[in-house]
Amino acid sequence: EIRNVFTLKHPHIVGATDYGEASNIHYYVMEYVNGRTLDKMIKEMEQIPERECARIVAHIADALAYADSKHIVHRDIKPSNILLDGEGVVKICDFGISKSLGSATLTQTGYGVGSPIYVSPELVTGEREIDIRSDIYSLGVTFYEMATGRTPFEGETPHAIMTRRLKDTPPHPTRYAPGLSSRTCSIILKMLAVRPESRYQTPEDVVSALTPIMNGEQGNEPPDKALRLPVRSSARGMTRRGGLPHPSRSWM
Numbered sequence: 001e002i003r004n005v006f007t008l009k010h011p012h013i014v015g016a017t018d019y020g021e022a023s024n025i026h027y028y029v030m031e032y033v034n035g036r037t038l039d040k041m042i043k044e045m046e047q048i049p050e051r052e053c054a055r056i057v058a059h060i061a062d063a064l065a066y067a068d069s070k071h072i073v074h075r076d077i078k079p080s081n082i083l084l085d086g087e088g089v090v091k092i093c094d095f096g097i098s099k100s101l102g103s104a105t106l107t108q109t110g111y112g113v114g115s116p117i118y119v120s121p122e123l124v125t126g127e128r129e130i131d132i133r134s135d136i137y138s139l140g141v142t143f144y145e146m147a148t149g150r151t152p153f154e155g156e157t158p159h160a161i162m163t164r165r166l167k168d169t170p171p172h173p174t175r176y177a178p179g180l181s182s183r184t185c186s187i188i189l190k191m192l193a194v195r196p197e198s199r200y201q202t203p204e205d206v207v208s209a210l211t212p213i214m215n216g217e218q219g220n221e222p223p224d225k226a227l228r229l230p231v232r233s234s235a236r237g238m239t240r241r242g243g244l245p246h247p248s249r250s251w252m
Contacts, residue, residue, distance in 0.1 A: 140191025
């Protein structure tokens with residue numbers, strides 16, 4: 001896992017600076033990020049504006065696309081593992097339980113991997129090989145929470161939460177956030193599909209779907225307030241250039 005972290009060099013991933021062992025405990029040191037976690041931002045704002053949600057999710061997806069190019073799955077995408085610095089730059093941290101694709105432990109059940117609220121159905125059941133689509137699901141739960149202030153599945157125990165995601169359909173996001181655009185809701189619900197083949201197949205696909213919202217074309221803010229992102233031939237091209245651009249201001 002430590003080797004995985006040291007291979008990741010991306011503007012939206014918190015870098016590892018050192019590692020070692022003390023008292024038979026392995027550790028690694030991450031770069032310092034002067035900012036706050038996304039879960040704190042959600043608690044303070046309750047519902048994050050739609051285009052800012054799209055920007056944050058797109059930056060996370062861009063980082064996941066890079067990790068996927070290294071054949072690494074994070075397995076614990078959640079708001080507390082996402083940092084925003086003082087300029088609004090988004091960074092994923094804690095690749096400590098990440099695994100390289102092909103590792104035998106990638107098919108173990110979700111009870112010991114990831115967080116119950118955010119873990120993908122395939123990690124819960126352990127019936128499918130795990131790939132980047134598992135992280136896309138967890139990012140979808142995070143997107144839902146950012147936009148609505150609620151998580152899609154709730155329960156009194158971790159087992160109850162994970163069972164519900166296998167059997168129940170998540171409440172439509174507009175149940176908690178009536179002002180969300182239909183495009184944003186469709187993206188969220190597609191990311192939350194139980195079957196991996198029904199989700200976006202790559203993080204680049206998520207970025208492509210979110211780009212019109214970031215540009216103000218499908219969100220609920222006037223076009224004159226749109227983020228002006230450079231036009232690229234594809235989302236994958238943006239990943240190769242080392243991260244998506246971010247606006248000069250944020251909602252922090």
